[in-house]
Amino acid sequence: MKAFNIHLTGVGGQGIGLLSEALLRASDHAGHRVKGVDTHGLAQRGGVVTSRIRLGEGVHSPLIGRRRADLVVSLERHEAGRSAREALKDGGTLAYYDTSWQPMEVRIGGAEPFSSQDLQAEADLRGIQVVRVFKPGLVDARQQNMVLLAHIVKRELVPGVGREHVRQALDDLMAGRMLQENLALVEAEWA
Amino acid sequence: MKRLGEMLMRPEAFSEIVMGNTALARAMIEAGARVIASYPGSPTPEIAEAIGSIPLEKRPFYFEFSTNEKVAAEVAYGAAVNGRLATVFFKSVGLNVALDTVVQLPLMNIIGGLVLILGDDPGANSSQNEQDNRRLIQMAYAPVLEPASPAEPYVFYKEAARLAREKRTVVILRLTTHVCHQKERVAFDALPIHEVDDRPRFDPANGPYIPITARVFPLKRQALARLADFREYAETSPLNRLLPGTDSSRGIIAWGLPYLSLLDVLEDAPQKPDILKLGMVVPFPRRLVADFLTHHAQVKILEELDDVLETEIKALAFDLSLHTRIIGKTGLEDWMGEYTPDKVREVLARSWPDLVPARPPAGTPEPEELRPIPARPAQMCPGCGHRSAFYAIKKALAGSDITVADIGCHSLGFLPPYEMGQLLMCMGASTGMAAGLSLFNQTRRVVAFLGDSTFFHAGLPGVINAVFNRHPITLIVMENGTTAMTGHQDHAGSGRNFNQETEKIPIRRVLEALGVQSIFETDTYDQAKLIDLVRQATALDHFSVVIARHPCMLKFTREQRRKAGHQPRQVAIDPEKCQRIHECVQVFGCPSFQIQEDGRVVVNTDLCIGDGSCRPTCPAGAIDPPKVVAEAKGEGGR
Ligand SMILES: Cc1ncc(C[n+]2csc(CCOP(=O)(O)OP(=O)(O)O)c2C)c(N)n1
Secondary structure, X not given: XXXXXXXXXXXXXOOHHHHHXXXXXXXXXXXXXXXXXXXXXXXXXXXXXXXXXXEOEOOOOOOOOOOOEEEEEEOOHHHXXXXXXXXXXXXXXEEEEOOOOXXXXXXXXXXXXXXXXXXXXXXXXXXXXXXXXXXXXXXXXHHHHHHHHHHHHHOOOOOOOOHHHHHHHHHHHOXXXXXXXXXXXXXXXXX | OXXXXXHHOOOOOEEEEEEHHHHHHXXXXXXXXXXXXXXXOOOOHHHHHHHHOOXXXXXXXXXXXXXXXXXXXXXXXXXXXXXXXXXXXXXXXXXXXXXXXXXXXXXXXXXXXXXXXXXXXXXXXXXXXXXXXXXXXXXXXXOEEOOXXXXXXXXXXXXXXXHHHHHOOEEEEXXXXXXXXXXXXXXXXXXXXXXXXXXXXXXXXXXXXXXXXXXXXXXXXXXXXXXXXXXXXXXXOOOOEEEOOOEEEEEEEEOHHHHHXXXXXXXXXXXXXXXXXXXXXXXXXXXXXXXXXXXXXXXXXXXXXXXXXXXXXXXXXXXXXXXXXXXXXXXXXXXXXXXXXXXXXXXXXHHOOXXXXXXXXXXXXXXXXXXXXXXXXXXXXXXXXXXXXXXXXXXXXXXXXXXXXXXXXXXXXXXXXXXXXXXXXXXXOHHHHHHHHHOOOOOOOEEEEEXXXXXXXXXXXXXXXXXXXXXXXXXXXXXXXXXOOOOOEOOOOOOEOOOOEOOOOOHHHHHHHHOOOEEEEEXXXXXXXXXXXXXXXXXXXXXXXXXXXXXXXXXXXXXXXXXXXXXXXXXXXXXXXXXXXXXXXXXXXXXXXXXXXXXXXXXXXXXXOOOOOOHHHOOOOOEEEEEEOOOOOOOOOO
């Protein structure tokens, strides 16, 4: 398979690292050659965090060129908008969990927040397919990453990566109650 | 579940998806390292996380976080002259702190072998600069290896350890952020059986170990001779490789992450130049490079950050009267930032526009009228004690007073709405800078901040200086019990080291022993008290310290969540009482508060941890006490 690039993003603390590790491993279980890299360090304190996953042949660096991502995954609306502008190619796919963590500038009254309508309008201009995910009544915000993961795979947004690969990936990463709960979350979205 | 600790200790060969830092931990085990020391700093702390995943009783070596990088280097050196294979690792700027010791290392006969791992940070992802440590290392005459892909730190470390042991010296492994953090499947060898011989082998006869005046010269001569040996080794080292391309008139010399970027860029180039991929960069293989130069009409040196190799390679070409066109840096921009694939494309296109054809744009141009999406700098977490401290301290100070920041999570206080901390330099610098600012200054009070890990790391000399030279400043120690910014490593004031419980070293008692006369302390959530103490302290005409204490709430919340029966709590705004003053959102600035279009304030249920630090800040008393969150709860951030 020729290179397929995934740019993942969110706000430090949302759990983009786990989502990206699960997707990386699922892609590996699907038989792809994989490379990835996550943000560690300073930005994890409430800043923008990004991960990159690259699959397929002809992939050397884990980094992706500007607007060369085939798929952008975001756990937050502002970051979905930002990454679509910076990382996603025209005609690519944007999958995001529609929650909003207002940036400081918005909260202190200097800037307008970014709405899901704003996001959709920009996507339409650039032929971007938008997959908006939101699940009311989630017990814990840190489950949003699993819900988004489930939809990415349900819609087959990553070539060749299916449900069984996600089950194997989660089994690599967790055990016991945590595994059961996360599997249940994911399976519920697939049902 | 795949468990990291088990995997790292697995006796048989295996392969696994890991990041460079994790691969390094396995390399240390395979190489038989016996003593490892570090001080936390991005991009290296995940090496320690990997080590920590191995239970203490199964860990095949001793590991410690020392109080700073210099001490860590000394611990490793001490162990190595006693016959142990030792390693020290830290971040880029850590070398500045350790340098006094590190410059001496190549002079010594290090019988056990020592590997120094540097985590440089081109792009300044998590650092106060992007210094190129190859420059500092040149001063020390130590050899430097530079890996690129995640498998290379593993292979290179083992080679570095072998060389260090064989040549009884220090070998440096220079990594950069995305080499440390990059992940891919790495094939690991089986674990060799090491005969551990822990007999102390220190013997002054292996030295001399005393570099004083005339005795320095034999040591320096020996260091230079060793470096010459390494130059010979570099000529045939398997770490350097020649990759033939399809265009033999042009060549590129590359190494580290820029090499991977280069391969990406060349994927869609019609003609591929030959590549000389270096692994050993200091000293570089002169004959190999000269040969490469001779066989190409033009050679590009693809060098991230400074022009260290460029200068040397040009000097070599001059000495050999070679007429190859050597292309190094062409402008200021070439000195800056990480050499990502995009950057390498730009750099190459400047010299050889025909080599990298312009790619069709992957995106439409951004329409002019596109509204910018508000930036999201890192910020203090919900419940952070530093926020409560800044909110109170700002009230106690006049706008003209000068606040001096130090390194740590509290550095983020410089951002609005707090704007506390108007200068920042490096770890431990706040007290000294504040002292200078207070000289010939009768009108503006000077207040310095200092984190607790930094207090022990490099803060003490500044504090002692303020006592010794009677500087009338106020120091506020932001005590959260941990090294928070780099991932919650314990420090001398935590009551635990990497391996076991220890006696806390209480900051207050240290200050008392130093003779600090005015010491105040409070929990930062007690706003009224903190404001009062800062007013008192800054009114004094001599050095005073306020210990502003609150445990790191990110760490605390994570620990709570792991406990059985933990019930999360959150605050709520009473809409009857809220007068839309927006103090909570705009002045206290906890990220858990959001403003709705109609001006209502809501609590973002994704974020609130129910710490209640916000409650005293609401002038209308509209923030209800934290309550246990009901099962199926709110809508998160909307
Ligand atoms: C010389 C040096 N070593 C390491 C670092 C990495 N570093 C950045 S912030 C920080 C933590 C400081 O901890 P502390 O002083 O306790 O402040 P906190 O983050 O806990 O508020 C460290 C070690 C650095 N910037 N400089």
